[in-house]
Amino acid sequence: MSLKGIRTNDKHIKNLANIVEGNRSILYKKEDLLAYDCDGFTIYRHLPRAVVFPNNTEEVAKIVKYCHEHDLPFLARGAGTGLSGGAIPLNGEVIISLVKMKRLISVDFENRRAVVEPGFVNLKLTNSISDKGYYYAPDPSSQYCCTIGGNVGENAGGAHCLKYGVTTNHILGLEVVLPNGEVIEIGKDGIPDAPGYDLLGLLTGSEGTLGIVTKITVRILKNPEAKQTVLAYFDNVADGSQAVSDIISAGIVPAALEMMDQIAIEAVEAAAFPVGHPKDIEALLLIEVDGISAGIDEQIHQILEVCKRNHVREVKVAQSEEERARWWANRKTGFGAMGAISPDYLVQDGVIPRSKLPEVLNRIHEISREYGLRIANIFHAGDGNLHPLVLFDARKPGETEKALKAGSACLQACADAGGSITGEHGVGIEKREEMRFIFSDEEIAAQTDIREVFNPKNLLNAGKLFPTPGRCLEVKKEGKSVTAS
Amino acid sequence: MLQGELYTELKDVFPESQMEVKENEGHPLGNGGKVAVYPKTENEISHILQYANKNGKTVSIVGGGTKRGFGGLIDSADILLSLANLKGIVEHTVGDMTLTVKAGTPFQELQQYLEEHNQKISLDPAWPDYATIGGIIAANESGPKRLAYGSARDAVIGLRVVYPNGKVIRTGGKVVKNVAGYDMNKLFVGSMGTLGVLTEITLKLRPLPKYESNVLLSFTEGDFAEMRSFAAAFLDSQMEPVSLELISPSLAEKLTGEKFYTLAISFEDNESSVHYQESFLKSIQPPKTKMTILAQEKARKFWQSFYTISPNGRVSNQTGETEAVLKIGVVNLDVLKVIRESHLLQDTHNLLIEAHGGLGHGLCQIVLRGGSENVISAIQHLRNFVKQLNGYAVIKHLPFILRQKIEVWGENPPYFFLFKGIKTKIDPNNILNPKRFVGGI
Numbered sequence: 001m002s003l004k005g006i007r008t009n010d011k012h013i014k015n016l017a018n019i020v021e022g023n024r025s026i027l028y029k030k031e032d033l034l035a036y037d038c039d040g041f042t043i044y045r046h047l048p049r050a051v052v053f054p055n056n057t058e059e060v061a062k063i064v065k066y067c068h069e070h071d072l073p074f075l076a077r078g079a080g081t082g083l084s085g086g087a088i089p090l091n092g093e094v095i096i097s098l099v100k101m102k103r104l105i106s107v108d109f110e111n112r113r114a115v116v117e118p119g120f121v122n123l124k125l126t127n128s129i130s131d132k133g134y135y136y137a138p139d140p141s142s143q144y145c146c147t148i149g150g151n152v153g154e155n156a157g158g159a160h161c162l163k164y165g166v167t168t169n170h171i172l173g174l175e176v177v178l179p180n181g182e183v184i185e186i187g188k189d190g191i192p193d194a195p196g197y198d199l200l201g202l203l204t205g206s207e208g209t210l211g212i213v214t215k216i217t218v219r220i221l222k223n224p225e226a227k228q229t230v231l232a233y234f235d236n237v238a239d240g241s242q243a244v245s246d247i248i249s250a251g252i253v254p255a256a257l258e259m260m261d262q263i264a265i266e267a268v269e270a271a272a273f274p275v276g277h278p279k280d281i282e283a284l285l286l287i288e289v290d291g292i293s294a295g296i297d298e299q300i301h302q303i304l305e306v307c308k309r310n311h312v313r314e315v316k317v318a319q320s321e322e323e324r325a326r327w328w329a330n331r332k333t334g335f336g337a338m339g340a341i342s343p344d345y346l347v348q349d350g351v352i353p354r355s356k357l358p359e360v361l362n363r364i365h366e367i368s369r370e371y372g373l374r375i376a377n378i379f380h381a382g383d384g385n386l387h388p389l390v391l392f393d394a395r396k397p398g399e400t401e402k403a404l405k406a407g408s409a410c411l412q413a414c415a416d417a418g419g420s421i422t423g424e425h426g427v428g429i430e431k432r433e434e435m436r437f438i439f440s441d442e443e444i445a446a447q448t449d450i451r452e453v454f455n456p457k458n459l460l461n462a463g464k465l466f467p468t469p470g471r472c473l474e475v476k477k478e479g480k481s482v483t484a485s
Numbered sequence: 486m487l488q489g490e491l492y493t494e495l496k497d498v499f500p501e502s503q504m505e506v507k508e509n510e511g512h513p514l515g516n517g518g519k520v521a522v523y524p525k526t527e528n529e530i531s532h533i534l535q536y537a538n539k540n541g542k543t544v545s546i547v548g549g550g551t552k553r554g555f556g557g558l559i560d561s562a563d564i565l566l567s568l569a570n571l572k573g574i575v576e577h578t579v580g581d582m583t584l585t586v587k588a589g590t591p592f593q594e595l596q597q598y599l600e601e602h603n604q605k606i607s608l609d610p611a612w613p614d615y616a617t618i619g620g621i622i623a624a625n626e627s628g629p630k631r632l633a634y635g636s637a638r639d640a641v642i643g644l645r646v647v648y649p650n651g652k653v654i655r656t657g658g659k660v661v662k663n664v665a666g667y668d669m670n671k672l673f674v675g676s677m678g679t680l681g682v683l684t685e686i687t688l689k690l691r692p693l694p695k696y697e698s699n700v701l702l703s704f705t706e707g708d709f710a711e712m713r714s715f716a717a718a719f720l721d722s723q724m725e726p727v728s729l730e731l732i733s734p735s736l737a738e739k740l741t742g743e744k745f746y747t748l749a750i751s752f753e754d755n756e757s758s759v760h761y762q763e764s765f766l767k768s769i770q771p772p773k774t775k776m777t778i779l780a781q782e783k784a785r786k787f788w789q790s791f792y793t794i795s796p797n798g799r800v801s802n803q804t805g806e807t808e809a810v811l812k813i814g815v816v817n818l819d820v821l822k823v824i825r826e827s828h829l830l831q832d833t834h835n836l837l838i839e840a841h842g843g844l845g846h847g848l849c850q851i852v853l854r855g856g857s858e859n860v861i862s863a864i865q866h867l868r869n870f871v872k873q874l875n876g877y878a879v880i881k882h883l884p885f886i887l888r889q890k891i892e893v894w895g896e897n898p899p900y901f902f903l904f905k906g907i908k909t910k911i912d913p914n915n916i917l918n919p920k921r922f923v924g925g926i
């Protein structure tokens with residue numbers, strides 16, 4: 001609309017701009033849209049039709065209703081750090097960006113809950129309540145920038161989810177704009193077990209295909225009384241893996257139990273937060289236990305014993321908060337650190353039963369050799385969530401495809417070991433086909449049936465999560481043509 | 486249709502030796518069936534459902550039957566499908582701390598088996614000897630220790646479900662972390678058998694605690710302001726209780742012999758940590774309270790008797806009184822108000838009322854016994870009361886006749902159409918546990 005200086009022949013853009021109050025409410029010029037043609041998964045790209053920035057739930061509902069009535073594909077976007085392409089506008093969607101809805105609405109310490117808008121950044125929640133000794137547990141490595149709305153979309157995990165659970169275990173209530181623009185509130189006031197089917201559980205991790213979350217009630221926790229962090233260096237991956245199993249078998253539930261292999265260590269040491277890890281070890285473990293101070297020493301003692309029994313080369317306990325923070329910064333920036341040793345990298349996200357760790361790591365080595373690409377491993381060893389990082393150079397013809405294939409082969413290895421193709425990053429575009437590694441056609445249909453209940457026109461984030469033949473079918477049903485990537 | 490015909494037809498798809506004609510017994514809790522079937526395999530269940538689905542026969546699912554009085558507006562379905570014979574452990578990977586088990590396995594059997602490996606399923610449902618793991622998951626049963634360990638939705642990582650059309654669908658997987666596709670497990674947890682028959686359940690396990698204790702803190706003068714400020718201060722500390730359960734005076738009397746509002750505060754950790762937390766409690770113990778510490782075996786005994794306080798749908802009620810159980814959900818500290826209100830109703834309604842609720846998780850259970858009119862009126866009273874607190878009240882146990890008079894699940898939520906949509910997609914012929922669930926689903 002002219003008032004906002006909008007110059008386009010697309011009447012939908014004018015109408016959408018009218019819904020949203022304030023300036024900077026919509027982007028529609030190609031040069032502005034380029035920043036939104038992908039998320040953290042940069043291999044596929046597609047331009048959106050427009051990006052709108054609603055200020056509140058009513059505006060989201062109006063935009064959605066408008067798209068619904070005019071058959072315009074649309075999707076929600078938080079910070080766009082998703083690693084599986086969930087926020088990529090495959091079908092030229094109208095992107096509904098939630099970054100302006102970033103308020104912390106309320107905190108109720110006594111009842112241990114907080115209400116946030118979807119664009120509120122994960123780490124900000126902990127920062128806002130830490131003075132009272134509270135925190136928000138799910139801690140994806142991207143927590144300094146990803147949004148809690150996006151965390152709900154992906155059911156994000158993080159290093160400390162081993163003990164405290166992933167996003168879904170911390171969501172008490174959601175306000176949701178359904179794909180037809182209707183607004184519903186589930187888990188009112190954060191009260192658990194509302195009668196009926198568990199829609200909270202179903203929506204969390206639905207990758208933005210069932211509705212757009214506009215308000216979130218989360219559980220907050222009291223900081224543990226004490227925390228101790230151990231760093232252990234192993235000459236041999238198998239010993240490191242065995243130590244992981246032995247710690248768990250000893251009845252210890254560590255807050256975090258992370259592993260890095262030799263290539264990963266090479267990268268983090270070359271990047272912004274080096275710790276001085278020896279470069280000739282095959283694996284390191286970063287282990288954290290927390291809880292009541294009186295019980296911690298015993299656990300640390302047991303962990304040190306386990307490491308020694310498994311031929312650890314060196315093992316040490318962090319002597320200060322500063323040292324602990326350094327170890328964690330080194331770990332949490334691990335993905336980005338790949339940039340220091342490779343022009344491009346692809347993060348994968350398989351899960352295996354913990355006991356299969358040595359065997360699957362071996363298989364990943366083989367895959368690396370087969371494809372002639374280096375693969376680093378940084379991962380949540382405690383819950384068997386692997387992150388093979390395939391290093392490649394997109395400038396070399398054919399190497400991107402090769403990297404994708406190698407990544408897929410890693411997921412096949414996880415599936416073959418009785419695991420899953422994704423533990424926290426989601427299926428998105430990237431792993432649609434790999435869904436077949438673990439689900440039959442009927443099992444996939446059982447899931448798309450649920451989508452039809454919420455999202456019958458499939459205008460909301462279409463083409464994600466499920467393998468493509470299903471998608472062709474959908475497209476035909478709606479009689480529209482959609483360009484595949 | 487005549488029972489005989491149904492029996493004859495079923496015989497063609499199912500082994501006769503595992504079938505039984507049920508006389509029309511008019512069980513006071515309803516939820517029966519004309520012909521009972523006791524499948525031993527998932528495949529047999531699949532055949533029964535295919536038959537039922539094609540021929541429009543209704544199926545009532547029963548695990549241990551402890552929740553027979555929970556929901557349900559039909560006296561008798563065509564087929565009563567019992568999971569009593571679908572029992573046993575399928576796979577226990579000790580190192581992975583995961584367990585796959587058949588749905589009809591009694592909970593206590595599992596815990597006993599796991600104990601040998603120093604592991605447990607971290608759920609604490611009522612009637613563990615009778616309740617089956619399938620029924621616990623389908624009814625989303627939880628107990629006071631949910632505070633630390635979460636509920637069924639947090640423990641289940643995978644399911645095998647026979648859909649009403651007989652197809653077997655797997656949801657989730659065998660690994661503890663998994664976001665592939667929709668989190669379909671959640672759909673079946675608490676679905677009361679209205680979407681499918683659970684045949685196998687994969688759970689994540691926890692280590693058995695090395696030491697445990699249960700601290701009973703009795704408020705001898707029943708001062709609510711004191712209870713509230715104590716609870717708030719304790720919750721604001723860095724202690725890690727696994728339960729913070731407020732117990733009404735009449736229930737406390739049954740469990741401890743003393744008729745005071747009592748908090749059951751449990752700790753499970755290594756011994757030094759547990760003792761440390763006990764001494765912390767002592768340091769903040771309010772005046773006019775009494776503290777008793779039950780260690781180890783005594784703590785376990787306490788909880789064992791606690792888990793058998795509610796009526797068991799399996800055991801017939803001999804007292805002639807009406808028994809009802811309410812599950813109430815409110816904001817955590819509002820549990821105090823609910824328990825007090827329930828206690829006060831004893832006198833105004835001439836009932837025996839035993840109530841407890843978790844101050845750290847917001848769920849209460851209220852057991853009411855007495856004349857049926859009074860029971861119904863007290864339920865209505867409590868419903869209105871919790872409505873003002875934005876909470877809900879579900880009737881977890883009530884005789885069949887009374888379930889026709891009062892909406893077991895309360896009012897339908899505004900998004901009921903989504904429940905209906907899900908049910909219709911999965912069970913279009915409405916054969917599974919019809920009218921057992923919210924809004925007549």
Ligand SMILES: Cc1cc2nc3c(=O)[nH]c(=O)nc-3n(C[C@H](O)[C@H](O)[C@@H](O)COP(=O)(O)OP(=O)(O)OC[C@H]3O[C@@H](n4cnc5c(N)ncnc54)[C@H](O)[C@@H]3O)c2cc1C
Pocket residue numbers: 507510512515516517518545546547548549550551552553554555565568569588589616617619620621623624677678679681682683684798799918921
């Ligand atoms: C020893 C015994 C004797 C019985 N005798 C009779 C009798 O004589 N006559 C008669 O009519 N009935 C009898 N029953 C059946 C039973 O009492 C009720 O019919 C039953 O509906 C109530 O138990 P329940 O399923 O609610 O309990 P639970 O087993 O605790 O189940 C709770 C809920 O979960 C559902 N559910 C349970 N297991 C599964 C599963 N694997 N998959 C999906 N949903 C599930 C149930 O349908 C119910 O909604 C008997 C049961 C037992 C155990």
Ligand SMILES: Cc1cc2nc3c(=O)[nH]c(=O)nc-3n(C[C@H](O)[C@H](O)[C@H](O)COP(=O)(O)OP(=O)(O)OC[C@H]3O[C@@H](n4cnc5c(N)ncnc54)[C@H](O)[C@@H]3O)c2cc1C
Pocket residue numbers: 039040075076077078079080081082083085086087098118139140141142145146147148149150151152153154155156157158159207208209211212213214335336424425461
């Ligand atoms: C360096 C790096 C490290 C990472 N580490 C981790 C990690 O440790 N653990 C982990 O789990 N993930 C990790 N991620 C992945 C990513 O950060 C998470 O998936 C995060 O949850 C995405 O949040 P976002 O705000 O960026 O969402 P986006 O990428 O914008 O969106 C993600 C998905 O959610 C949907 N969505 C977004 N907002 C909403 C909403 N309000 N309502 C409904 N759907 C919505 C989108 O449509 C999309 O499908 C990492 C990413 C990077 C780049």
